[in-house]
Structures are given as C-alpha cells and as structure tokens.
Amino acid sequence: MQSFWYRFKAGVQRFMQGRYGADQLGLFMIWAAVILSLAGAFASGMGATPVFSLLSTASWAWAVWRLLSRNKARRCAENQWFMAHWAKVKTPVMQAVTRFKNRKKYVYFSCPQCHMKLRLPRGVGKVTVKCSKCGHSFEKKA
Numbered sequence: 001m002q003s004f005w006y007r008f009k010a011g012v013q014r015f016m017q018g019r020y021g022a023d024q025l026g027l028f029m030i031w032a033a034v035i036l037s038l039a040g041a042f043a044s045g046m047g048a049t050p051v052f053s054l055l056s057t058a059s060w061a062w063a064v065w066r067l068l069s070r071n072k073a074r075r076c077a078e079n080q081w082f083m084a085h086w087a088k089v090k091t092p093v094m095q096a097v098t099r100f101k102n103r104k105k106y107v108y109f110s111c112p113q114c115h116m117k118l119r120l121p122r123g124v125g126k127v128t129v130k131c132s133k134c135g136h137s138f139e140k141k142a
C-alpha cells in the first residue's frame with residue numbers, strides 16, 4: 001500500500017513539475033466558486049436562472065487552468081494585479097465592518113477640512129476635536 005501512495009505522490013509531483021500551482025488569486029477563485037454554487041442552490045429554490053452555477057463552473061475552470069498553467073510569469077503578474085486591487089477593496093470593507101460593530105460605542109464622522117475618518121466615544125458631550133491628519137480643530141457633539 002505504501003508503495004502505491006509513494007508512486008501516487010511521485011506521479012502528482014511529476015505532473016505538477018513546471019506548473020504554476022496555487023496562489024492568492026487561485027484561492028479566491030475557488031472560494032468564489034463555492035460561494036457562487038451555494039448562492040446558486042439558494043436561488044434555484046426560488047426558480048432563478050442557472051447563471052450562478054455557470055459562473056461557479058467558470059470560476060472553478062479558471063482556478064484549475066491557472067493551477068496547471070506553465071506560464072508562470074504571466075500567472076504571477078495576474079496574482080500581483082489581483083493583490084493590488086484586492087487590498088483596495090478589502091480595507092474600506094473591513095473599516096465599514098468595524099464601524100458597524102462599534103456603532104453603539106462611537107460616533108463616526110469626517111474632518112470637514114480633509115475628510116479624514118474620525119470617531120468620538122458616544123455620550124462624551126460637546127468637545128473640541130483636533131483632526132489627527134491635518135490638525136484642523138472644530139466642535140463636535142457626541
């Protein structure tokens with residue numbers, strides 16, 4: 001049995017030799033495929049079109065195709081492009097989630113001069129706020 005697994009593993013290794021493999025974009029595509037197929041299962045219960053399962057299959061196919069690709073430089077460039085854009089999407093989303101979680105503890109507002117996002121503990125009353133970015137002072141009630 002052990003020799004079977006050994007040969008199996010060696011075979012997989014030989015097959016993957018020179019191929020690109022997994023990266024963040026690949027993992028993202030697989031997650032997207034799983035979420036899309038769940039959404040598809042949910043939507044089909046309501047008589048929706050098979051668009052979700054089509055997208056899910058496409059996402060899977062693309063992830064596997066990238067995994068097995070031999071053009072490493074191209075796949076690496078795709079992943080870098082993805083990482084740069086993902087950071088831009090992820091940061092504001094995470095900030096919005098934090099603000100929503102703390103909505104009972106803090107009042108959130110923007111600096112009138114530079115639009116920097118600021119916060120005050122709720123119930124603090126009328127205070128003078130000094131912006132941490134541009135130094136602008138203004139009165140705010142919280």
Ligand SMILES: [Zn+2]
Binds near residue numbers: 111112131132134
């Ligand atoms: Zn400011």
